[in-house]
Amino acid sequence: MSFSNKKSALKQGLIRCHHCGCIVQLPVNALHSKHLEPCPRCDGQLHIRLPNSFQRTAALLCSAFILYIPANVFPIMIVTKFGVPEHHTIISGIISLINSGMVPIATLVFIASVLVPLIKMLGLAILLWAVRHRWQRNMRVLTLVYRIIAFVGRWSMLDIFMISILVSIVSSEALEQVLAGPAATAFAGVVVLTMLATNSFDPRLLWDRLRVQ
Amino acid sequence: MKLNGWFCLKLTLTACDVLFMHNNTLNTLAYEACPQCDLLLKSAAVAVGIKAHCPRCGCQLYRPRHYSVERTFALSLTGLILFIPVNLLPLVGILVLGNAQEASLWSGVSTLYAEGLWGVAILVFLSSMAFPFLKISLSLLVSGHLYFDKPNRYLKVWLRTLQHLDEWAMLEVYTLGIIVACVKLASRTELKFGLGLAAFIALLLVIVMLTSSLDEHLFWQRIAALNKQ
Ligand SMILES: [Zn+2]
Ligand SMILES: [Zn+2]
Numbered sequence: 001m002s003f004s005n006k007k008s009a010l011k012q013g014l015i016r017c018h019h020c021g022c023i024v025q026l027p028v029n030a031l032h033s034k035h036l037e038p039c040p041r042c043d044g045q046l047h048i049r050l051p052n053s054f055q056r057t058a059a060l061l062c063s064a065f066i067l068y069i070p071a072n073v074f075p076i077m078i079v080t081k082f083g084v085p086e087h088h089t090i091i092s093g094i095i096s097l098i099n100s101g102m103v104p105i106a107t108l109v110f111i112a113s114v115l116v117p118l119i120k121m122l123g124l125a126i127l128l129w130a131v132r133h134r135w136q137r138n139m140r141v142l143t144l145v146y147r148i149i150a151f152v153g154r155w156s157m158l159d160i161f162m163i164s165i166l167v168s169i170v171s172s173e174a175l176e177q178v179l180a181g182p183a184a185t186a187f188a189g190v191v192v193l194t195m196l197a198t199n200s201f202d203p204r205l206l207w208d209r210l211r212v213q
Numbered sequence: 214m215k216l217n218g219w220f221c222l223k224l225t226l227t228a229c230d231v232l233f234m235h236n237n238t239l240n241t242l243a244y245e246a247c248p249q250c251d252l253l254l255k256s257a258a259v260a261v262g263i264k265a266h267c268p269r270c271g272c273q274l275y276r277p278r279h280y281s282v283e284r285t286f287a288l289s290l291t292g293l294i295l296f297i298p299v300n301l302l303p304l305v306g307i308l309v310l311g312n313a314q315e316a317s318l319w320s321g322v323s324t325l326y327a328e329g330l331w332g333v334a335i336l337v338f339l340s341s342m343a344f345p346f347l348k349i350s351l352s353l354l355v356s357g358h359l360y361f362d363k364p365n366r367y368l369k370v371w372l373r374t375l376q377h378l379d380e381w382a383m384l385e386v387y388t389l390g391i392i393v394a395c396v397k398l399a400s401r402t403e404l405k406f407g408l409g410l411a412a413f414i415a416l417l418l419v420i421v422m423l424t425s426s427l428d429e430h431l432f433w434q435r436i437a438a439l440n441k442q
Binding site: 007008009010012013014015016018019021022023025041042043065097100102105107109112139140144146147153154155157158159160161162163164165166167168169170171175179180183184186188189192195199201203204205207208 | 221230231235239241242244245246248249250251252253269270271272276292302306307309314315316317318321322323324325328330332333336337340341369370372373376380381383387389390391393394396398400429430433436437
């Protein structure tokens with residue numbers, strides 16, 4: 001591309017405040033010092049890059065991966081009909097939606113609670129891999145992946161919100177009762193951890209490793 | 214500049230190298246940096262209705278809005294008023310053996326908490342009640358001060374907090390949760406929609422419009438100008 005002769009702001013001694021977006025001149029010899037002055041416009045802490053971005057993202061992502069297992073194995077919802085408990089995991093809940101003919105809703109739930117977390121975790125793993133191994137190509141695509149992950153993250157809370165409505169509405173103990181299962185906590189953990197991981201990932205790390213011709 | 218989609222023009226900023234002035238100082242206002250690829254760009258005055266993009270990674274840099282401060286002020290005031298019925302009135306209900314069972318924002322949280330799932334309960338409370346409330350009230354505080362040209366030393370803290378909690382306020386996702394829950398219930402029982410749901414939908418629209426009307430770029434410029442006075 002024609003931008004290879006253009007340098008990043010950091011290489012020219014400028015940093016962008018990640019709170020207000022203004023440009024600040026990096027003091028001489030400050031490249032390796034831990035503490036920068038606060039931003040002159042918004043008083044927020046300036047960072048050359050998000051602090052410990054790679055390590056934080058990797059740690060949060062690993063925790064999310066681990067939590068993803070109990071989130072899918074344990075029941076997320078326990079429906080008791082006339083005293084007979086019925087355990088639903090995320091997948092079996094979707095299957096029972098399909099069986100009762102609600103395919104559009106089943107698709108929606110499938111996208112929000114299966115596809116989105118998987119896309120997020122795989123995408124972040126690819127991004128971390130690309131940073132680690134200094135990939136030189138497809139930067140634009142990788143940045144787009146980051147944007148998609150950041151946009152899509154919050155929508156997996158759908159299942160949690162649906163359960164919070166169902167448990168409070170269907171609670172007549174004689175006929176039918178809906179309880180949230182232990183997987184709800186694990187799944188909520190996955191959503192929060194992947195959102196935190198996305199927030200701590202700095203996409204500029206991808207471009208910093210680009211060798212300028 | 215090229216036509217993008219149906220209604221919005223797309224402007225790509227130009228990359229540049231830094232140019233020091235003769236006394237080795239720098240006019241930092243003349244530059245922008247892309248938040249996602251750190252390419253140094255030349256600042257440009259962007260008209261309303263045009264989106265400014267980064268030429269290297271394609272990230273949207275800013276998108277000015279008509280009457281951003283005024284609209285944000287009006288919308289956050291409306292939102293704050295709507296917040297009262299949304300939290301007091303039930304959203305949906307069903308009829309069981311003649312008596313109604315209803316769900317409100319708070320009843321979901323308290324049932325989850327009573328069940329011992331306090332982690333989920335706290336998360337639902339924060340993302341459907343606390344953060345939307347904070348988001349609206351902080352927008353009101355910031356845009357109100359800008360609208361009446363009143364400097365305040367907390368303005369910067371408020372706007373920074375608002376930017377960081379923005380994505381944790383999830384009323385849009387909650388709406389989808391309501392829809393899925395309703396479809397699930399509708400196959401078994403008759404649903405009863407309360408006034409609270411109407412208020413909730415109104416609040417949702419207000420929040421979506423609020424998010425798009427708040428132009429952070431302009432707000433930071435206005436705050437900097439206010440503090441200089
Ligand atoms: Zn700043
Ligand atoms: Zn860029």
